[in-house]
């Protein structure tokens with residue numbers, strides 16, 4: 001009977017998973033072998049899953065791998081992040097909680113893992129297998145602790161690979177193929193192994209947050225060890241019921257993957273499965289995925305194809321297939337960890353959660369309740385910025401508005417407010433346009449010098465250019481000073497500022513600080529000596545150069561006044577100085593020259609990188625969503641005057657900007673970027689006294705017998721000293737507030753916002769991106785002018801495309817910055833392919 005006929009006869013689906021005894025695997029008796037093959041064939045055709053007993057992997061080897069895995073996962077997050085998988089081209093190393101999405105519709109898998117591929121236990125100089133294994137190519141990365149980790153995992157790996165090598169002939173026989181059919185296709189053992197850790201999950205399960213989302217495996221077959229005693233794995237049968245696949249002592253699970261389904265034209269099943277750990281304790285599992293060599297073509301075996309069963313799959317190369325899957329699973333353009341962690345908290349514990357920080361005094365309120373957050377951000381005398389984060393900022397830029405509290409802050413904010421009024425901000429428009437045009441010209445000449453032909457594009461690190469541009473704008477709009485950063489960047493003051501700010505986000509152990517700085521601000525508040533000396537040097541330059549600017553300005557204002565005129569410059573410093581000397585200001589409310597310097601520093605610090613990141617992320621999202629880019633460009637071009645921008649008068653620029661400011665799609669695109677990727681990821685406050693805080697969502701509490709009960713209360717008690725996490729991104733990506741599509745980029749959502757959005761505090765379109773209340777951002781208008789003017793100029797003149805070879809990741813290092821995967825140590829970067837826009841090309 002043909003294989004297809006057999007399949008047709010026995011194909012009946014399943015309600016349980018067969019257990020197959022491998023003790024006869026080497027039995028010379030043909031009948032014993034045939035019986036084994038028949039039972040395997042039945043399992044492969046009907047279930048795609050089977051258990052094997054007497055598999056031959058020694059218990060000590062399993063115990064060793066498990067023990068080392070447990071030790072590894074109990075290391076600190078920072079330690080594990082040293083070998084995070086986005087640093088390698090093929091996702092070897094550590095994948096943090098929620099960083100993978102086996103089910104693309106999920107909110108990320110609720111497990112952390114470690115992945116590696118072929119490697120000899122005793123490394124060989126010329127490891128042919130490793131050199132030849134294509135997709136798996138590139139060295140594994142191992143943690144330096146636990147010290148036995150590499151050896152323990154590799155020992156299990158080789159035992160499992162040996163088992164896999166014995167299984168291939170059985171599968172071949174089950175397919176009526178010669179026993180050695182797969183031999184020349186698996187020379188390099190393209191086997192990937194993962195060790196996985198699933199934290200317990202007790203909150204409601206809604207399919208979006210599960211240990212590992214519903215998926216099929218990608219290779220030929222998987223050898224899966226699961227921790228005894230913990231049910232988590234489930235397999236989907238034909239009736240779409242989830243069948244439990246509990247660990248059975250002494251067995252391993254073998255399940256078939258997509259490569260086999262493709263070889264066999266779906267006669268062998270690659271069955272959907274998932275894992276949810278609701279046991280209340282941690283769970284570990286170890287899958288080893290056994291595929292064919294990289295270059296093997298996944299062509300259907302002739303006996304699996306007939307006129308009635310035509311080929312179901314396009315022929316692809318095995319390695320390419322796995323590579324694509326790896327990218328889809330691990331290569332999100334930004335990690336889902338942070339929003340998933342927030343969603344997980346809400347699901348498990350509700351919208352108001354107390355969490356314990358790393359220190360005994362560190363009790364934190366984590367809230368995603370809009371009513372609670374509004375109270376906290378409005379009551380700035382009760383909720384101050386905690387001293388550790390204030391000290392961090394003050395150490396760098398002095399006590400300016402960002403880090404001051406109480407009377408000092410009030411005084412500074414009062415003096416500064418007039419300088420940021422709508423009217424004075426509008427006066428800056430021509431100056432911002434000048435800078436945008438300068439950047440456009442710079443890019444045009446860079447592209448021209450590259451000698452590009454029509455239709456070609458040039459790789460431009462937009463992140464660095466946006467940063468130069470916003471420094472220039474702040475220099476000239478802020479204090480009438482030309483950094484000339486767009487031109488050459490070689491300016492003493494520019495270097496002092498950028499190097500000093502770099503320190504704030506530097507990488508202490510050669511890896512990025514993640515959100516740690518926000519969650520645990522004390523760790524970073526005390527700089528080591530050599531860093532302090534470096535900062536002192538930068539501060540000395542700033543004091544000298546910027547101090548001189550203040551004195552010069554004061555002299556000019558005084559000179560003008562002496563001659564009966566008023567000094568007419570539009571920069572913030574002039575306005576500040578004027579506002580500070582205004583007759584209605586009592587002398588004790590004036591700020592000193594020293595404080596004035598700290599204000600300048602604060603604007604440099606708070607107003608440049610934030611805006612340049614907003615610009616950078618917008619260009620990135622436009623590259624990522626070409627339809628949005630085209631639609632935006634069409635809108636922008638409709639506002640383009642026939643006269644070149646350079647020849648417009650200041651008044652004409654003002655009228656042009658008045659039109660641009662009202663363009664609806666541009667506005668939507670900017671809002672949507674600031675929502676999806678807010679430059680400031682989160683902030684923190686501390687309660688200076690006991691307080692009763694209003695809440696609009698139930699509190700969850702665990703009773704003595706472990707049950708979770710919900711209490712409907714109107715207020716919660718916040719004791720003095722409690723830290724309050726301000727989850728800016730958390731609110732902006734909340735699916736219960738913004739709807740199911742909250743994590744995707746959709747500028748049109750702003751035409752019709754869901755009702756719960758209106759409840760959000762936030763000074764800018766309900767977003768918390770600029771915060772809310774008396775300590776909200778003072779520069780919202782200024783950054784909007786910058787964003788609109790620059791995007792207008794850049795998007796109408798250039799096209800932006802993602803670079804295939806630069807995978808972009810996002811890290812919260814004080815601000816949310818882009819990094820190129822594998823090049824994190826080179827600093828923040830966002831290379832995009834840029835080409836001049838030629839009207840007929842669209």
Ligand code: HEM
Pocket residue numbers: 401402403413602603604606607608610611614678679680683684768769770771774775776777778779780782783
């Ligand atoms: C897209 C660009 C910007 C974003 C996303 C942004 C965001 C924020 C946020 C979230 C805060 C509150 C910080 C906290 O509570 O910890 C803040 C405060 C502040 N921002 Fe901005 N900002 C931007 C641009 C600017 C600009 C252009 C300036 C110009 C000078 C500026 C000056 C300030 C100042 C002085 C504060 C402190 C206000 C206070 O505490 O009274 N920002 N900003």
Ligand SMILES: O=C(O)CCC(=O)C(=O)O
Pocket residue numbers: 194196212217224226232233273274275285286287
């Ligand atoms: O942990 C488990 O039981 C399942 C793991 C799995 O399906 C996978 O990693 O592909």
Ligand SMILES: [Fe+2]
Pocket residue numbers: 215216217222273
């Ligand atoms: Fe799987």
